[in-house]
Amino acid sequence: MNPQPPAPTCIRHPDRATGLACTRCGRPSCPECLRPAAVGQHCVDCLGQDQRAAPRMRTVAGAAVARSAIPYVTYALVAANIVIFAITVVQSRSLVDNYYGSPLFAHWMLVPDLVAHGQWIRVLGAGFLHWGPLHLAMNMFALWVVGRILEPALGRTRYLAVYLVGLLGGSAASMIFQDSNAAAAGASGAVFGLFGAITVFLIRVRQNPNQMLILIGINVFISFSVPGISLSGHLGGLLAGTLAALGVLFVPEWLRATSQEAVRSIGWASIAVVGLVDLIAIGLAAAALA
Template sequence: MNAQPPAPTCVRHPNRPTGLACTRCGRPACPECLRPAAVGQHCVDCVRQGQREVRPVRTVAGATQTARTPIPYVTYVLIALNTIVFAVTAGQSKSLVENTGHSALYIDWVLYPPAVAHGQYVRLIGSGFLHYGPIHLLLNMFALYVVGRGIEPVLGWGRYLVVYLVSLLGGSAAVMLFARDSLTAGASCAVYGLFGAITVVLIRVRQNPNQMLILIGINVFISFSLPGISLAGHLGGLAAGTLATLGILFLPEWLRAKTQENVRLIGWAAVAAVAVTALAIIVAAAISLR
């Protein structure tokens, strides 16, 4: 009488005989190593391989899109940094309202074009984290919170941060060129850049941007009408943020029909071009002020 062949054993547990097998790779597996599938059951190795092969869902800007709402960490960090800088200026001035009066940090960071012309370049970015009193801070941080939560998940944290900083740089460049005797501070230049960015995103996903356009128009009118508000900085930030986001979202799509190269690099090149243009304006304005 012929002896029956030994029962196959699980590929992951050789000491466990099993009559089950993975319907994908055909290898024997014990119940612990099998997972239900649409057809049959797959071993854990095939499940992992299938997860690696699935392409992640991405936004129009290339950011990974998850099932749950992502936390806008960069927006929260920027709000925290602005608040910390305000607290430092208030502590140095010993006043919550008149926080710019005797603050060494404010004196060193406020955007004053003649000072930038003599090498104090920290003012170009540092001024974007200063604020005149708590109301100025709260208005800008509220706007940053509302807009940032909407656009950071779409752009991804890296692109979002770059657009924010380029907008801030564009606002500083406009102040250097058109408001040479002013003292400028506040995150509003960068916030205006985010206004432009979210408008471009709405156009890219074919949604109606009229509400954002109306909001931008109202804010520009306020900047033009009220004294003490940097119209040049706001418009410079708006232009820089809009152009940078256009480069990220539209140039790669336009070139994808013409080439199969890594077209997303073109978007980053467009952002770099906006930054370089802003720096060139700053250098030219600084030379003329010396």
């Protein structure tokens, strides 16, 4: 009498005998390692291979659709602005007048003449300073509202790049048009850049941009009417963010890019060009003041 052959064991759990097998690869698998399929049942290895091979869904900007809807970059930017504001509050010992007696505020606020004499950190650092809690709250609320929509659409890295390009655009405009000894600070240039970018996005996906255009118009009017607000910084950020978003969302289509790689490359190149123009403008303004 011939002995019965040993029962097959699960390919992933050799200590488990099983009479089941993957209907795709044929390998024996235990119930824990099998998943229902349209025909039969597939092992987790085959399912993982399918998931890796399947193309990821992408947004109109060419960004892979994030597995999490949480706008991490937006929250990180809000947190960074709040932390820096808190530092200035502690240094100045004042919640309202945090710009008096704070060494960080004094070293980072944008003063064109000081930038022209080598204090380049002000070009970037000023975008994270705020004149009191109301200024901070208004900018962070706008960043939070816009960022939740724009970050998933552009992708996290491109969204951050557009934010920084808008910040630098605001600094460049302030360097050119602001009085050389006047001080400017705030994330408004970057936020206005996001305003322009989300308006371009709405047009790209064929949504009505009128609400954003009205919001931009109201903010520009306030910037123009209220003394002490940097109109040039707001408009510079708006222009830079709008141009960067056009490069990401429309230029690939205009150039008839067919592959996702080309779409991403053209978008990044467009952002880089706008950022380079920002830096050149800052450099030329500084050279004129030196």
